[in-house]
Structure formats: C-alpha cells, structure tokens
Amino acid sequence: MELLEKRIQADGIVKKGNVLKVDNFLNHQMDIELFNEMGKEFRRLFADKEIDKILTIEASGIGIACIAAQYFHVPVVFAKKAQSINIDGDVYRTRIESFTHKRVYDVIVSRKYLNSGERILIIDDFLANGCAVRGLIELIECAGATVEGIGIAIEKGQQSGGRELREKGYQVESLAIISQMDEETGTITFSHA
Numbered sequence: 001m002e003l004l005e006k007r008i009q010a011d012g013i014v015k016k017g018n019v020l021k022v023d024n025f026l027n028h029q030m031d032i033e034l035f036n037e038m039g040k041e042f043r044r045l046f047a048d049k050e051i052d053k054i055l056t057i058e059a060s061g062i063g064i065a066c067i068a069a070q071y072f073h074v075p076v077v078f079a080k081k082a083q084s085i086n087i088d089g090d091v092y093r094t095r096i097e098s099f100t101h102k103r104v105y106d107v108i109v110s111r112k113y114l115n116s117g118e119r120i121l122i123i124d125d126f127l128a129n130g131c132a133v134r135g136l137i138e139l140i141e142c143a144g145a146t147v148e149g150i151g152i153a154i155e156k157g158q159q160s161g162g163r164e165l166r167e168k169g170y171q172v173e174s175l176a177i178i179s180q181m182d183e184e185t186g187t188i189t190f191s192h193a
C-alpha cells in the first residue's frame with residue numbers, strides 16, 4: 001500500500017536490533033485518516049471472506065483493528081497481556097514473547113468473546129518473528145473458532161514470521177512489506193510481491 005510505504009519512508013526511524021519506530025503515526029500518535037485507508041484496504045484484500053470477529057492484541061493492534069472493523073461490521077476483541085496471578089478459569093490463555101520488549105507475556109481472552117465456529121480475522125501492527133500471531137492463532141483454535149486471515153500493517157520480511165505462516169496455508173496480507181532496514185543509514189527498502 002503506497003500511502004503506508006510513503007509514510008514509513010517519511011517518518012519511520014530504524015533503531016538498533018531490527019526495530020522500526022513509527023511512533024508518530026502508528027504506535028503512539030495515531031493517524032486515523034491513514035488507519036481508515038488501511039481499514040478499507042484490509043476489507044478489499046479479504047473481500048471474499050466471511051468474518052464474524054476481528055482479534056488483535058493490546059496495545060498497538062487495537063486502533064488499527066477498530067478502524068478496520070467499521071468496514072467489516074464486526075466486533076473487535078483484543079487479547080490482554082495479563083499478570084499470571086489474575087488468571088482465572090474463564091479465559092483462553094497462551095504465552096507470547098514480545099519482540100520489542102524481550103519478555104514473555106501471559107495473554108488471555110475471555111471464553112465469552114471467542115466462540116466455537118466463529119470466523120476470525122487477526123489484525124496486528126507488525127509481523128516480525130510471528131510470535132504474536134501464533135499466540136492469537138492458538139487462542140482461536142482453543143476456542144474451536146477458525147482463522148480466516150491475518151491482516152498486518154507492517155511486515156518485516158527479513159524476519160521469518162510471514163513466510164512461515166504463509167507456508168502453513170494462512171492468508172497473510174501485509175500492507176507494507178519491508179525487505180531491508182539499515183540502522184546506519186536509516187534506509188528502508190520494501191518488497192513488492
């Protein structure tokens with residue numbers, strides 16, 4: 001998606017450790033007009049899918065998922081990063097290693113909000129090694145629901161998450177796919193499928 005690529009080129013900052021900082025339009029301040037165009041694009045890319053619900057993970061996926069949901073006319077559920085102490089039996093639970101924070105979170109969704117037979121679209125801000133998306137898939141499968149597709153704003157194609165998920169047969173649609181980032185020069189290169 002050209003609009004998103006241009007914005008990444010203009011405002012993205014390449015940090016150490018293969019991290020792209022996009023705080024001024026996506027991860028902290030949010031550009032809602034851009035999110036709106038992203039939402040329309042997700043609807044177009046998943047036009048042939050019947051979706052009952054969007055699942056994302058807090059915090060940065062929520063804004064993108066909510067704006068996209070207006071085009072799918074479905075509710076959004078976000079998986080919560082929980083303190084293990086508070087986990088009771090009414091939740092589906094998994095563990096997700098955070099790429100940016102280098103720690104493992106217990107992640108939960110209430111059993112009330114993921115149900116058997118529901119057709120789920122996963123949406124998240126970034127796809128890197130795929131831990132977050134794999135965790136969300138696990139929650140969906142625990143509930144007996146199905147993964148209809150995976151919509152990502154920015155995929156870092158130099159990491160293996162996207163390739164592995166596509167090899168498993170999931171429809172992964174990333175609005176911008178980065179092929180290379182250079183932390184010395186700040187250069188960001190995109191790959192076009």
Ligand code: 5GP
Pocket residue numbers: 018019020021022027060097098099100124125126127128129130131132133156161
């Ligand atoms: P994964 O689980 O696929 O390794 O990483 C995806 C998650 O880590 C996303 O939910 C996102 O919050 C975070 N993440 C991964 N790489 C980046 C990055 O380069 N920049 C930012 N801002 N977040 C990232």
